[in-house]
Amino acid sequence: MKVYARFSRPGDERLRRRLERLAAAPGLDLAPLPPLPRGEEDDATPTLHITRSGLYLTLGAAKLFFHPGMALLRVMRARRGEYDRFLSLADVRSGDTVLDATAGLGADALVAAWAVGERGRVVGTECAPLVFALLRDGLENFSTDWPGRGCGAKGESLAELGRAAERVQAHRAEHTEFLRALPDGAVDIVCFDPMFRSTVAEAAAMQALKLWSSPVALGAEAVAEACRVARRRVVLKERRGSGEFARLGFHLPAQGGSKVCYGVIKRD
Ligand SMILES: C[S@@+](CC[C@H](N)C(=O)[O-])C[C@H]1O[C@@H](n2cnc3c(N)ncnc32)[C@H](O)[C@@H]1O
Structure with missing residues (x-):
């Protein structure tokens, strides 16, 4: 499944390792989020946001994340x-x-x-x-x-x-x-x-x-x-x-x- 990855802190080693582990998850095709002009966004492909305050997946208004x-x-x-x-x-x-x-x-x-x-x-x-x-x-x-x-x-x-x-x-x-x-x-x-x-x-x-x-x-x-x-x-x-x-x-x-x-x- 194709997913864009949006990585908030390129210099953060822990987040980088997290991204690598995610990229290796079975069945995922993780690609960097392309810089698409306004109005030409790809609204069929979900985006995985990897941030210091957690990870979440979005597609339009839908948002999914692990939460205890x-x-x-x-x-x-x-x-x-x-x-x-x-x-x-x-x-x-x-x-x-x-x-x-x-x-x-x-x-x-x-x-x-x-x-x-x-x-x-x-x-x-x-x-x-x-x-x-x-x-x-x-x-x-x-x-x-x-x-x-x-x-x-x-x-x-x-x-x-x-x-x-x-x-x-x-x-x-x-x-x-x-x-x-x-x-x-x-x-x-x-x-x-x-x-x-x-x-x-x-x-x-x-x-x-x-x-x-x-x-x-x-x-x-x-x-x-x-x-x-x-x-x-x-x-x-x-x-x-x-x-x-x-x-x-x-x-x-x-x-x-x-x-x-x-x-x-x-x-x-
Ligand atoms: C309602 S959710 C489960 C919620 C979970 N009990 C919890 O506490 O967070 C159902 C999950 O089962 C998965 N699922 C459905 N059929 C499955 C199957 N045959 N094998 C493994 N997972 C399956 C779905 O993808 C979905 O994520």
Whole structure:
């Protein structure tokens, strides 16, 4: 996929290394942003901005970037002993190996990596090249980009998330192929959070993600492979009332009135 790169600080060694790592990301064709005259801008090719305050991708008004905000909020709540529906229904435990088969920009993967602790790990697969590049860059630079941006419980949670980010191993891979290559019972939990089937009004970040992510529906073969590979749970996140749960054989535990639900297949 062709992407323009806009590099804000040519003399910054850390940013240069970051750019080189991005240029080597699978499936990306990174080219310097050409100096196009006004009115002749290339509005079909996204631009990746590499700046000291972070990395972001733009196309017109759409903007996509790695941000730990949602994971941070969930970890701060979980540290206070509050319930996290994903961690509870997926039955994530300390020391587990979790495969996040639709890693996206890593919020669930980070929360899972925090929950499994130092003895556990999270493997994430993401097939869309640009999303994967942002995810890998965000995870690899988490500890320099984020800790220090908060104090008290927020600062502590960011520091813990920084260590959790190191436990997430991201792969640019299509999940069915990735799962096929794993032995039986290789992980404790496999989770799927594919792009929702039905479209409704969505937040700007989700609209931007839609531009560069894979819209393909979760396949029955991926679920069958996940059931072979998971020792304890296979979990699917979808909209409440989605036919995907029944089509793919997921049981829906009671979970209040939320618009989003988790379907579960127990393997133990
Ligand atoms: C809704 S997002 C996941 C968000 C993620 N759970 C989070 O917390 O940030 C779904 C992601 O799954 C990816 N995806 C869809 N089908 C896939 C497949 N077959 N293999 C790997 N990734 C896939 C999409 O490209 C997209 O980035």
